[in-house]
Amino acid sequence: MQYVINALNWISQLGPMVMMPIIIFILGLIFRVKFATLIKSSLTIGVGFAGVTIVINWFVAQVGPSVHSMVSHWGIQTSIMDVGWPARAAATWAFPLAAVVVFIVLGINALMLITKMTNTVMVDFWSYNHYIFTGALVWYLTKSAGISLLAAALDAAISFKLADWTAPLAQKYFGLEGISFPTANSVGWAPIAWLLNKLWSVIPGIKNIDARPEKIQKKFGFVGEPLFMGFVIGVLIGILAEDKVGNILIVGMSTAATMVLTPKMMQILMEGLIPFANSIKELLNKKFPGNKFTIGVDAALTVADSSVIACGIIMVPITLILAAILPGNKLLPISDIAYQAMWLSAWPVAFGKGNIFRGLLSTFVITCCVLLIATNLAPIHTQLALAGGFKLAQGMHYISTEDAGTHIIGFLIYKVIALIKAIF
Amino acid sequence: MKKKTVIVCCASSMITSTIAAGKVRDIAKKIGAPEPRIIQCKFSEVQGNIETNEVDLIVPTGRLNENVTGNVPMVLGTPFITGVNVDGAEQKIAEILKN
Numbered sequence: 001m002q003y004v005i006n007a008l009n010w011i012s013q014l015g016p017m018v019m020m021p022i023i024i025f026i027l028g029l030i031f032r033v034k035f036a037t038l039i040k041s042s043l044t045i046g047v048g049f050a051g052v053t054i055v056i057n058w059f060v061a062q063v064g065p066s067v068h069s070m071v072s073h074w075g076i077q078t079s080i081m082d083v084g085w086p087a088r089a090a091a092t093w094a095f096p097l098a099a100v101v102v103f104i105v106l107g108i109n110a111l112m113l114i115t116k117m118t119n120t121v122m123v124d125f126w127s128y129n130h131y132i133f134t135g136a137l138v139w140y141l142t143k144s145a146g147i148s149l150l151a152a153a154l155d156a157a158i159s160f161k162l163a164d165w166t167a168p169l170a171q172k173y174f175g176l177e178g179i180s181f182p183t184a185n186s187v188g189w190a191p192i193a194w195l196l197n198k199l200w201s202v203i204p205g206i207k208n209i210d211a212r213p214e215k216i217q218k219k220f221g222f223v224g225e226p227l228f229m230g231f232v233i234g235v236l237i238g239i240l241a242e243d244k245v246g247n248i249l250i251v252g253m254s255t256a257a258t259m260v261l262t263p264k265m266m267q268i269l270m271e272g273l274i275p276f277a278n279s280i281k282e283l284l285n286k287k288f289p290g291n292k293f294t295i296g297v298d299a300a301l302t303v304a305d306s307s308v309i310a311c312g313i314i315m316v317p318i319t320l321i322l323a324a325i326l327p328g329n330k331l332l333p334i335s336d337i338a339y340q341a342m343w344l345s346a347w348p349v350a351f352g353k354g355n356i357f358r359g360l361l362s363t364f365v366i367t368c369c370v371l372l373i374a375t376n377l378a379p380i381h382t383q384l385a386l387a388g389g390f391k392l393a394q395g396m397h398y399i400s401t402e403d404a405g406t407h408i409i410g411f412l413i414y415k416v417i418a419l420i421k422a423i424f
Numbered sequence: 425m426k427k428k429t430v431i432v433c434c435a436s437s438m439i440t441s442t443i444a445a446g447k448v449r450d451i452a453k454k455i456g457a458p459e460p461r462i463i464q465c466k467f468s469e470v471q472g473n474i475e476t477n478e479v480d481l482i483v484p485t486g487r488l489n490e491n492v493t494g495n496v497p498m499v500l501g502t503p504f505i506t507g508v509n510v511d512g513a514e515q516k517i518a519e520i521l522k523n
Contacts, residue, residue, distance in 0.1 A: 086438070123507075126439050175487050178508055218491070224468025263437045267464060270442035295506045303435035304467050304486025313468075338468065339436060 015389045016094035017053070021046040023099045024272070033275050041272045048269025049090055055261045056087045057391050059335075062254035063237065064393030067332060070241040077330055078323050080378050081396065083385070084258070084335030085403035086266045091388030092129045095136040097145060102128050104149055105156045113293065118160040119167070120180045122296040126273060130184035131156045134410030138417055140380045151413050158409050159184040160296070166190045166347075167294050173350040174302055178294055185406040186299030186346060189366055192408075193347035196362040200352075211357040216310040223313045224338050226263075230256035233320075233334055259335055302346035303339075311349050311359040312342030318360075319367055329371040330378070333402045340402045344370065374405030428460040428480040428521055431473055432501065433488075437466040440485040444501035448483060451514055457521045467492075481520045 021042035028038040064081060071079045092098070105128055112118040122128075135152030142148065163182035170176055181187050201207050222228045234255025238248030302308060316338050323333055333340070341363070348362030349355075374381075378400040385399055386392070392399065405411075430448055434441035445462050452459055460480075463473055467484065471492055474482075482493050483501040490498075497520055503513040 176502060176506075179502075179506055218471075221468065221471045224466065225472055226466070226469075263466075266436075266438040267442050270439055271446070274443055274446065295508070297505050298439055300435035300439060301486040301502065301505070304484055304488050306489035306492065309468055339466070342435065342468070 016049040016090060017046050017389070020049050020093060027099060027102070028275075037275050041275050044272030045269055046272075048265060048267075048272055049094070051265030051268055052086050052090045052262065053389050055258060055265055056083050059083070059254060059258040060391065060393045060396070060399070063234065063251050063258075063334075064396055066237050066241040066243055066247070066251045068393070068395040069243075070237055073242055074240060076240075076324065076332075078332035080330045080375065080398045080400045081332055082334045082336065082374075082401050083390070083399045084262055085339070085401055086262045087385065087390060088133070088381070088401045088403050089129050089266075090269075091385045091390065092133045092136060094388040095132055095139070095384065097135060097139065097148060098129075098132045100145075100149060101132045101135050101152045104153050105131050108153050108156050109160065112157065112160055118164055119293050120160045120163040120182050120296040121293045122156075122160065122182050124183070124296055124298050126270070127183045127298055130407060130410070131159070133404075133407055134184070134413055136384055137377070137380055137410060137414045140383050141414060141418055142421060147417065151410075151417065154413055155184055155409050156182075159187055162187040162190055163294070163296055169350055170302075173353065174305060176301065179301070180294040180296050181299040181302065182296040183299035184409050185403070186302065186343060188408040188410075189344065189406075190347045190351075192366060192369075193351050193362050196348065196365060197351040197358060200358045200361055206358075206361070209357045210355050212307065212354060216313055216356075220313050223316050224309060224342070226259035226338065227256055229316070229338055230259035230335075233337070237334075255334065262335070299343070299346065302350070303342045305346070305349065305354075307354045307356055307359065308345045308349045309342055311345035311356050311363060312338065314356075314360060315341035315345060315363055315367065318364065319371075322364075322367060323371060326368055326371055328375065330375045330398075331371055331400050331402065331405070333371070336402050340370070340406065341367075344406065369408070370402060370405035372405070373408070373411050374400045374402055377404045377411065425457045425522060427458045429463065429477055430460045431463045431465065431470060431477075431479050431482045431496075432484075433465050433467050433470055433482070434485040435467055437464055437469070440501075440505050441465075444483050444485050444504045447501070447504045447514075448517060451517050452521050455518050455522060460521060481517065483517065 024045050025042040067081050109122045131152045134155040135148045138151040139148035159182045163180035167180040231252045234252035238251040344366050345363045349359035352358035378398040381400045381404050382398045432441045432445040441464050445464050479496050482496050482498045485501045499516045503509045
């Protein structure tokens with residue numbers, strides 16, 4: 001084990017662009033991916049990582065100074081810049097123990113399937129990054145590989161149980177047969193959404209309101225378009241920073257460019273990763289033929305629902321206002337604001353059976369938690385990002401992502417371990 | 425057979441849509457149709473893309489509401505993610521790419 005960790009540490013110094021192809025290549029050999037495919041995949045993943053890093057670093061360099069002067073001009077509390085979830089995910093995959101976590105989670109999943117503790121088969125290889133993120137948080141806290149791996153395993157186990165619990169609702173409301181969502185940073189909010197929905201159904205005056213506005217997406221659909229929102233938010237930052245007109249336009253265009261380009265870079269990365277997901281799927285199907293299992297997939301599938309999209313659209317301006325006035329929040333949500341708003345709306349809307357009014361109330365409470373968690377995790381998040389090859393602009397102390405704040409299970413595990421560490 | 429334009433979409437435009445887009449290209453290759461022009465985007469960008477492009481088919485990985493997709497034919501791409509009922513989805517897509 002120690003030998004493996006030393007080897008991984010050496011490789012990780014080379015940065016994700018070089019490290020990831022090597023790790024993927026080794027994983028591919030173990031899962032018997034076809035050799036020609038494997039070479040192409042490994043190199044493609046490296047290129048994808050380079051792409052994400054290039055775009056995010058450019059974004060921080062272009063927009064960072066304006067964010068900085070906006071904060072100092074107005075004494076605004078949001079001094080931590082949101083660099084977007086692809087940056088968080090890329091830095092997470094570049095965490096030295098990432099490959100080890102993948103194997104441990106696969107093992108935990110197999111063990112729970114055999115002992116009938118879960119019905120969820122986690123084939124969504126990409127979403128393993130959420131368990132790795134928990135492992136990374138705990139590693140930066142304890143510097144202990146063992147405790148960090150244990151935390152990641154616990155995160156996965158809890159996510160599988162929650163996926164089992166929410167599977168009936170997912171099938172009924174989202175109309176997806178034989179599916180569950182063990183995506184930690186989505187399903188982790190399900191119990192809270194369930195509880196809040198129970199609360200709304202007993203409060204007089206709230207319990208009878210049922211809103212299902214069909215026209216929201218038709219009228220305000222542009223809010224969900226990153227191209228548009230990026231430009232608008234960028235220009236707003238430029239104006240608040242009291243930049244010259246030319247610079248306001250540059251900041252606006254840079255923000256729009258980042259929101260459009262980052263997904264494109266991520267698509268390249270994904271094209272490299274997919275053969276692995278498929279190989280692991282085949283391996284699991286061979287080992288457990290004719291099963292009654294649900295297939296665990298990415299919770300991103302929940303965001304297709306029109307009530308969820310409508311709820312998310314309304315949450316975008318609310319999130320911006322919240323960020324400015326919520327006591328204790330220091331995060332300025334930029335790059336993911338529309339995506340995260342929809343992502344967080346999924347369970348509140350599902351438990352409210354499509355009632356947007358209830359969905360909004362619950363999502364509002366959840367968004368407050370997300371902002372505070374993202375603020376709290378900023379120091380560790382910054383360490384993780386720097387280790388993953390990202391650079392801070394002048395005058396920036398921390399970066400974070402709204403996405404980091406969505407990792408509720410990981411955050412709770414991290415806090416419990418911090419508490420234990422403080423006692424001993 | 426003329427070159428078709430296909431919108432493949434998911435929540436983030438990055439993860440599941442990349443899987444489905446690969447499948448659509450494979451299907452075109454299998455039936456000898458020209459490789460379609462694929463617009464890979466977010467669910468929330470579908471409306472805008474229909475307005476600015478001549479779209480022949482939409483393949484969302486999650487259930488999209490019809491008031492968004494208008495008159496464009498839609499084939500659910502969820503089977504490509506779950507591995508359940510893949511053949512049915514492949515056939516429907518092949519039909520549209522052939523015409």
